Amino acid sequence: MPGLPLAVSGLRLAFAGADVIDLPGLAVAPGTLTVLSGASGSGKSTLLYLLSGLLRPDAGTIAWADTDIAKLGESQRDRWRRKQAGFIFQNFHLIEEMSPVDNVLVPIWLDSFSAAAKRQHAVNLLRQLDVPTERESVAKLSRGQQQRVAIARALIGDPSVIFADEPTASLDAATGETVAAVLQRLAREDGRTVVVATHDPALKTLADQTVQLDHGRRERTP
Amino acid sequence: MNPFPIAWASLRRNRFTAILFLLIVALAVALGIAISAQERALRIGSARAADKFDLIVAAPGSHNDVLFSTVYLDPTAVELLDPAITRLLFDEPEADFVAPIGFGDAIGNDPVVGTVAPFVDHLSGGLAEGRLFETVNEAVVGALSPHAVGDELEVSHGHGGATGTDADAAADAIEAGEAVPGGDGDHPHITIVGRMRPTGTPWDRAIVVPIEYNWAAHGLGTGHLPEDTHIGAPFDPDALPGLPAVVVKPKDLAAAYGLRSAYRTPQSTAFFPAEVLVGLYALLGDATAIMSALTLAAQALVVAAILAGVVAILDLQRQRFAVLRALGASPLFIFATVWIYVAGIVVTGALTGLVLGWGAAAVVSDLLAQSTGVAMRAEIGARELSLVGTLVGLGLVLALVPALIIYRRPVVDALR
Incomplete structure (x- = not known):
């Protein structure tokens, strides 16, 4: 599925009366890797949650192609994420009691009763990412393999947009580079829109665009 | 949507606690079933024993x-x-x-x-x-x-x-x-x-x-x-x-x-022996009705206590539910997952209790028959099924509470 363009304008979110995000504008092209960066508490994860529809802004627009998710209700935003987005987390957040294949199929169960039609696709994705598929539990995989299962889970629905929250933070340098390369490939080769919140310099070097945040405001755009 | 695999995984995550909860429900139900089935077996057995004494x-x-x-x-x-x-x-x-x-x-x-x-x-x-x-x-x-x-x-x-x-x-x-x-x-x-x-x-x-x-x-x-x-x-x-x-x-x-x-x-x-037995059964019936009500109340308390425990356990899994939300799960999906989790414990516990209670009543009937000579056979009847059905129904309704509590947890807070 081709990536979606993102156009953000006048984005504001406040907690307890203070702005935590104040972003006048941001444009992201399909097929690019955009990194949201900044120190801890800079607002990069909050911005990621806004862009993915997990949080709703107090003001502004978050237009993914023709859909302004800032105007959608909660269930519509859930549906948008189900159909258009994949999510990767720092700590993978896999379900330990499930096999790698079943973990990859979780997004399918969110929408369909049976995931049988997608099972082979899940196996193929795991093989492409060099993850053993026969394990009974993902707990028996290495951390790098677990993160690749999480990437496969993000890809099972063939999303246009990939969100990643500190995807390399809990990996060693070598594994982190591998994951970063995968994310870059998802953008450049598959044409998806990849938005990553990270402070990993390796990822920044691969980014097509970096949004540097400080206290919720954009610092600079290299 | 299909919340069953997630609910099953969540049950497996705390399998020992889930089994413990299930056994507590089962024992509470078994107690009620055993009392009810045994009382009826005693009543039917004693009535049949008097049949030929016109x-x-x-x-x-x-x-x-x-x-x-x-x-x-x-x-x-x-x-x-x-x-x-x-x-x-x-x-x-x-x-x-x-x-x-x-x-x-x-x-x-x-x-x-x-x-x-x-x-x-x-x-x-x-x-x-x-x-x-x-x-x-x-x-x-x-x-x-x-x-x-x-x-x-x-x-x-x-x-x-x-x-x-x-x-x-x-x-x-x-x-x-x-x-x-x-x-x-x-x-x-x-x-x-x-x-x-x-x-x-x-x-x-x-x-x-x-x-x-x-x-x-x-x-x-x-x-x-x-x-x-x-x-x-x-x-x-x-x-x-x-x-x-x-x-x-x-x-x-x-x-x-x-x-x-x-x-x-x-x-x-x-x-007629029957008229004496009817009087005795009426007395016994009143006691049984009170005991049944007390048993059901005790069972409801057990289920309520277990639900409180379930909320605590599922709260530990709040990050899992937040991740599901991030992946696009609707609040209904989370609600259904938690409800199935709780319902699974209550229903399985109740059915296990039904079998255990029937078994206990059968053993007690056998012992009583041996000591009294009055043939009696404990059977599961409409009253026991009704007791289990009431408890299950109550459990399924009460299961809405943890489902609502978990479903209302803020997503982003749990993701951080």
């Missing part, structure tokens, strides 16, 4: 005591029926047969009961082995008696564990030297000549002798003239001793009510 005529007094002595062979002191009443009964044209019942002796723990052959045949529906007694020193045994046809037995005076009966008193009078016409107070040997079919009553363990043996053994004569050696009716009206009870088989329903009415006099009482 109408009981006895001296005025406690119907309960007479019923327990006559049907359940429970050694209880009862007044003796005036022989004049017995004479009238033997002449009743509305009765198919009139069976005097005498007790007061035992062999070991097995009661020795005196009656007439037609009543044995009526109670047992024919013999399983041998023949009915034909002489005063012959006996038939109940289906569960350890004694075999052909055995010769020595009867001991008094009932095992008994505090005494009027027959005992009569025998005591003999031993004290007080004359009882026609009686010698001896307990001659008896020979087993037949075995009854199972009756599901304490009579299955009894040694049933001719009533003449019972009377003679207690120095009360035989109910016949001295030179008359036959057993059973007709008896000599002037030789009849007092009796603890007489079982009458009326010709029909109208005759039954007519006889019951006719023998409710200052000198006698007549009753």
